[in-house]
Amino acid sequence: MRTQQVAGKPRQQELELEAVRTRLQALQEYLAVYRASFASSGSADSYARVRVLRRDVSRLRAWGWYLMGCRDGARWLPAVQWLARVLSVFVMPQRHRSRRRQPLRAMRHLSSYSLVERAYAALEDDIQGRLLTLRLAQGERPTGLRSRQITMLERQVDEAVRLRLCGLPQARQMTVICHLLAWAMALRSCLGLRLPLADRVRR
Secondary structure, rough: OOOHHHHOHHHHHHHHHHHHHHHHHHHHHHHHHHHHHHHHHOOOOHHHHHHHHHHHHHHHHHHHHHHHHHHHHOOOHHHHHHHHHHHHHHHHHHHHHHOOOOOOOOOOOOOHHHHHHHHHHHHHHHHHHHHHHHHHHHHOOOOHHHHHHHHHHHHHHHHHHHHHHOOOHHHHHHHHHHHHHHHHHHHHHHOOOOOOOOOOOOO
């Protein structure tokens, strides 16, 4: 899988995990807001958004577990990758799925690939924003320290771009990986076993 090739360097592995953790934090904040909205209003719209966000958080956490498995050389990793290759032929591309007509305000259901790609893109945007801020400050009052920070962020931007463009496996295989590990994590939670990411999704 391409993820193994791109994530061979520790720095790129850490970028992937940073992207997942940052996006998870944002999604869980959204989830808390919509939970509070549903608790106060009981609206069907808020409940639907809670369900979508819970599913997104579950799959993103599963992808984070997979990344940690790649980083640490987990014993279960070859089995998961083999299952992903075998079962991916049964995954229907999202564009071919029949879609129910939904209100314009309805929250979009993202594929696992799009969900992770957005996490990587959000990390890229964050680094770009910090780089822009430093460049503006450097233009007004140049310093050697800021110049070194700009060089470092420029390198990080390049790494983030390569990660988003080349760091993702085939979309169907990613779908299988995210669902398999999400189910495994749900089972571990039911059995009271420790989950690999600290942030637990309340059911």
